[in-house]
Amino acid sequence: MxxxxxxxxxxxxxxxxxxxxHPTGDEILRKVDENFGADSKISExxxxxxxxxxxxxxxxxxxxxxxxxxxTEYLAPAREKGTKMLKLDDQLWIYTPQTDRIxxxxxxxxxxxxxxxxxxxxxxxDDAKYTEMYDAAxxxxxxxxxxxxxxxxxxxxxxxxxxxxREIWVDQERFIPLKENRFAKSGRLLKYTxxxxxxxxxxxxxxxxxxxxxxxxxxxxTEFVINSVSFDMxxxxxxxxxxxxxK
Amino acid sequence: xxxxxxxxxxxxxxxxxxxxLVVIGGVMLTVxxxxxxxxxxxxxxxxxxxxxxxxxxVMSRSYAENSDQMPNDLACLGVADLLSELRAEFTDVTWxxxxxxxxxxxxxxxxxxTAAQGPIFGLGADxxxxxxxxxxxxxxxxxxxxxRLPLSPGEMLITEELARRLHIDLGRTVTIITTxxxxxxxxxxxxxxxxxxxxxxxxxxxLVFADINDIRNGLDMIDAAGxxxxxxNDGRYWPTEADQIAETFNSHPQPQPNRFAPTMMTLMQHSGxxxxxxxxxxxxxxxxxxxxxxxxxxLWNAGLLGxxxxxxxxxxxLAIGETQGHLYRxxxxxSALIGLMGTVVGTIFGLLFSWYLQEVGIxxxxxxxxxxxxxxxxxxxxxxxxxxxxxxxxGLAATLLGSMISGLGIYRRQTSQxxxxxxx
Numbered sequence: 001m002x003x004x005x006x007x008x009x010x011x012x013x014x015x016x017x018x019x020x021x022h023p024t025g026d027e028i029l030r031k032v033d034e035n036f037g038a039d040s041k042i043s044e045x046x047x048x049x050x051x052x053x054x055x056x057x058x059x060x061x062x063x064x065x066x067x068x069x070x071x072t073e074y075l076a077p078a079r080e081k082g083t084k085m086l087k088l089d090d091q092l093w094i095y096t097p098q099t100d101r102i103x104x105x106x107x108x109x110x111x112x113x114x115x116x117x118x119x120x121x122x123x124x125x126d127d128a129k130y131t132e133m134y135d136a137a138x139x140x141x142x143x144x145x146x147x148x149x150x151x152x153x154x155x156x157x158x159x160x161x162x163x164x165x166r167e168i169w170v171d172q173e174r175f176i177p178l179k180e181n182r183f184a185k186s187g188r189l190l191k192y193t194x195x196x197x198x199x200x201x202x203x204x205x206x207x208x209x210x211x212x213x214x215x216x217x218x219x220x221x222t223e224f225v226i227n228s229v230s231f232d233m234x235x236x237x238x239x240x241x242x243x244x245x246x247k
Numbered sequence: 248x249x250x251x252x253x254x255x256x257x258x259x260x261x262x263x264x265x266x267x268l269v270v271i272g273g274v275m276l277t278v279x280x281x282x283x284x285x286x287x288x289x290x291x292x293x294x295x296x297x298x299x300x301x302x303x304x305v306m307s308r309s310y311a312e313n314s315d316q317m318p319n320d321l322a323c324l325g326v327a328d329l330l331s332e333l334r335a336e337f338t339d340v341t342w343x344x345x346x347x348x349x350x351x352x353x354x355x356x357x358x359x360x361t362a363a364q365g366p367i368f369g370l371g372a373d374x375x376x377x378x379x380x381x382x383x384x385x386x387x388x389x390x391x392x393x394x395r396l397p398l399s400p401g402e403m404l405i406t407e408e409l410a411r412r413l414h415i416d417l418g419r420t421v422t423i424i425t426t427x428x429x430x431x432x433x434x435x436x437x438x439x440x441x442x443x444x445x446x447x448x449x450x451x452x453x454l455v456f457a458d459i460n461d462i463r464n465g466l467d468m469i470d471a472a473g474x475x476x477x478x479x480n481d482g483r484y485w486p487t488e489a490d491q492i493a494e495t496f497n498s499h500p501q502p503q504p505n506r507f508a509p510t511m512m513t514l515m516q517h518s519g520x521x522x523x524x525x526x527x528x529x530x531x532x533x534x535x536x537x538x539x540x541x542x543x544x545x546l547w548n549a550g551l552l553g554x555x556x557x558x559x560x561x562x563x564x565l566a567i568g569e570t571q572g573h574l575y576r577x578x579x580x581x582s583a584l585i586g587l588m589g590t591v592v593g594t595i596f597g598l599l600f601s602w603y604l605q606e607v608g609i610x611x612x613x614x615x616x617x618x619x620x621x622x623x624x625x626x627x628x629x630x631x632x633x634x635x636x637x638x639x640x641x642g643l644a645a646t647l648l649g650s651m652i653s654g655l656g657i658y659r660r661q662t663s664q665x666x667x668x669x670x671x
Contacts, residue, residue: 051429053324053507079467080431099422099436101359109351109424109432116429217430218320 025136025152031175033129035204040065043229049117050220058115067128069240080115084245085124092121095245102245117222118191118214122162130154133161141172144179148172163190174198174205189215196223202231263585265552270589270646271596273542274638277535278597279628281637283604284531286629288524292484292514294447297384298370300517301476302484303340303492305333309506310473314517317347319428319466322473323509330475337492339480343381344472346371346462350425352405352455353434354413363413367405367453369423371462375400384478387443387456393417394441402440403457406450410442417441423455427467435465446625475509489513535641542645548653561657575654582650583643590642597638604628 023031041064049056059076070087074080082097092105105112110122130136134154142151149169156164164185168177176198182191196209206229213221238244296302306314309321323329326344333342348369356362373379374387374397382388387396392407394417405415415421420438427433437457445451463469477492479485496511515521564574608625 049429051320053320054429056429094432094434096434099434101353101355101422101434101436103353103422103424103434104361105432112426112432113430114432116427116431121432 022138025138025150025154026131028138028150028152028170028175029130029134029136029154032170032177033131035175036206037067037129038064038231040233040235041229041231042233042235043226045224045226047115047117047119048223048225049115050222051116052218056116058117063235063239065235065240070124071239071244072124074115086240086242086245087124088240092124093242093245100246102242113214113217118212118217118219119222119224120162120214123191123212133157134166139167142169144169144171147174147178149178171198171205176205176207191215201229204231266582266585266646266649267589267592269542269545270586270642271593273538273545273645274590274593274642275597275600277538277641278594278634278638279600279604280534280538281531282597282601282628282630282634283626284527284534285631285634286605286627288527289629290627291523292520295518295520296478296484296514297386298450300512300514301474302479302514303477303489303511304514304517305329305342305475305477305496305509305511306473307507308510311510311512311517314474317349317473319346319348319426319468319471319473320430321507322346322428322468322471323475324471324507326470326472326475329509333475333477333496337477337496339488340477340492341380341480342475342477343373343379343384344459345474345476346459346466346468346472347474348425348462348466350423352409352413352415352453353422353424354415354419355422363415365409365413365453367409367423367455368450369425369455369457369462371457371459371466374456374458375460380478385456386445390443390445392442392444394439397440397456397458400458400461401436401438403437403455403461404441404443405439405455406453407442407444408451409453409455410439415439423465425466427465428471429467431467433465433467435461437461484514486513486515489515535637538641542641545645545649548649565657571657575657578650578654578657579647582646586643586646589646590639593642594635594638598630598634601628601630601634605630 042062043064044059044061046060047058049058056077058074058080060072060074062070062072064070068087068089070085072085074083084095086093086095092110093102094105095102105121111120113119114121114124134156136152136154138150139153140151142149149171152168152170154166154168163182165183165187167181167183169179170177176195178195178198180193181189182193184190191212191214193213194211195207196211197207198205199208200206206226208226210224211221212224305323307321307323310318310323313321330342330344333340346369348371350367350369351364352367353361354363370385372381372385374382382396387404391404394404397403409415417439420436422434422436424432424434437455443454443456445454459472463471479488490513493511493513493516501508515524561574565571604626605628608627610625
């Protein structure tokens with residue numbers, strides 16, 4: 001009898017210790033947000049769009065301040081060169097040199113593909129912190145490319161998000177979401193992403209090469225490669241203005 | 248004999264007036280009904296051929312499967328070579344590339360900000376090359392309400408309704424927002440050179456036309472086209488020849504048999520008109536048949552009434568030695584004469600009314616406001632060769648049938664009973 005009582009105490013203690021080691025879903029999300037978040041960010045990247053018939057590469061430079069302000073300029077190919085996009089809170093404008101017009105992207109246009117890639121304008125707008133948009137719960141553990149991950153199930157806190165639910169595989173050591181499935185309210189898989197390589201930049205783990213795939217679209221998906229990124233740089237205020245679109 | 252019958256019919260109106268009026272009315276309605284149905288059919292075929300399928304259409308296999316969605320990402324590539332091959336092999340057909348697309352038209356204000364925006368369906372067709380027949384095929388000159396056809400690159404036509412709704416004046420440069428062949432959002436400017444009205448509600452709501460090269464530049468579709476349409480050089484649709492051409496083209500070995508390989512379809516196959524017209528013809532022939540039967544019943548009754556009225560006459564004629572067979576044949580000949588005269592008069596009236604419907608038509612635009620099918624909102628008849636003799640079928644057949652049935656009563660009369668009948 002004494003032995004059973006001793007064992008019960010041991011199990012209870014082990015459970016407590018394990019619970020302390022094992023963070024909750026929301027805590028994991030917070031760490032992911034901390035890893036990705038920065039006051040400001042300047043990056044140069046390229047999108048390799050692997051369509052059904054052709055593969056195109058689009059180069060771009062982005063300036064981001066928090067989660068509310070973002071400015072992107074397309075550098076290549078020649079047809080897209082000079083096209084600029086400005087995001088301020090929940091508003092998005094696009095400027096094309098061919099028309100010399102600044103057009104606000106809204107409504108169903110937000111679901112359009114960005115430069116024919118597997119990313120939509122809605123995806124670009126959707127860079128708020130995970131913790132602000134979703135409630136998380138750990139569903140299981142899994143291993144991806146020899147990395148041990150928590151698999152989190154995310155449920156949207158309100159209806160006003162692009163994806164009703166997500167399933168993400170978070171690297172337990174580096175707090176990077178190595179894989180992500182994005183679902184519609186009906187439960188249909190809409191998009192999935194995979195982080196193919198990660199590097200240590202300015203003291204944080206950051207994705208270097210990612211694959212985005214729109215499940216409703218043909219082709220092999222879009223490979224997004226970040227060639228350079230700097231964090232917490234000073235960005236002049238005028239960059240995030242409509243006037244800078246025409247410059 | 249005929250002269251005798253004619254005199255009898257003209258002098259005794261009770262024999263001829265009612266049956267003649269019924270035949271005239273019935274034949275006239277048959278001719279009008281037939282001509283209107285022909286007009287309706289021709290209108291649907293013409294509209295679908297001109298704006299949608301051509302007499303023949305070449306698309307990639309994948310595009311063909313979803314052509315209603317205008318999937319330009321599945322468009323044919325290498326169109327210049329494909330056009331050369333088509334033009335060399337099928338010389339009876341004029342081939343032209345087209346690009347259909349959906350998007351938004353964005354009207355700027357003086358500062359370049361969006362003043363108005365609306366959804367559009369666009370058609371890029373060869374409007375500017377020297378040898379093009381597209382403006383004629385699309386009936387653009389007749390459809391112009393204001394301004395002119397595009398004469399140089401960068402110009403376009405929009406519907407009058409769209410211009411009015413978004414306050415777009417002639418000469419105004421607007422931005423088209425749509426999706427490129429590679430699936431990206433694309434914008435390009437075009438200047439409105441004219442406004443058009445087709446009288447087809449589904450098109451007049453928001454159709455724009457521009458030269459195919461402008462659309463190719465805008466949609467990043469260099470040497471590509473969603474569709475290549477072909478029209479027989481004489482402008483008429485020849486179903487058997489179209490089937491043969493499509494079969495020949497589709498039997499060519501494809502260098503890379505894949506879902507982007509070009510495939511050819513006829514107007515009937517692509518537009519789904521084959522089944523529609525089959526059903527339509529079935530319904531129209533059923534209507535004409537029902538009409539003939541109804542007329543036969545009416546004329547049978549008329550014959551019965553006539554027989555009752557002429558009961559005494561037939562009795563006297565039988566009593567003075569006329570045979571029942573002769574009397575029956577006499578009655579049939581008499582009704583044939585009434586049928587013939589009624590048919591001629593009815594056909595003339597029917598043709599006149601059909602001709603009016605062909606030239607003027609009936610405006611049904613008020614009920615077509617929200618229609619999405621490619622159909623004119625003015626109903627028109629079409630006088631064809633058949634219109635001239637279609638009335639003879641019910642006109643003569645029904646009259647004869649009615650008389651033949653009612654005339655059988657002659658054979659029931661007993662010569663031995665005639666004296667008793669007269670005494671009574």
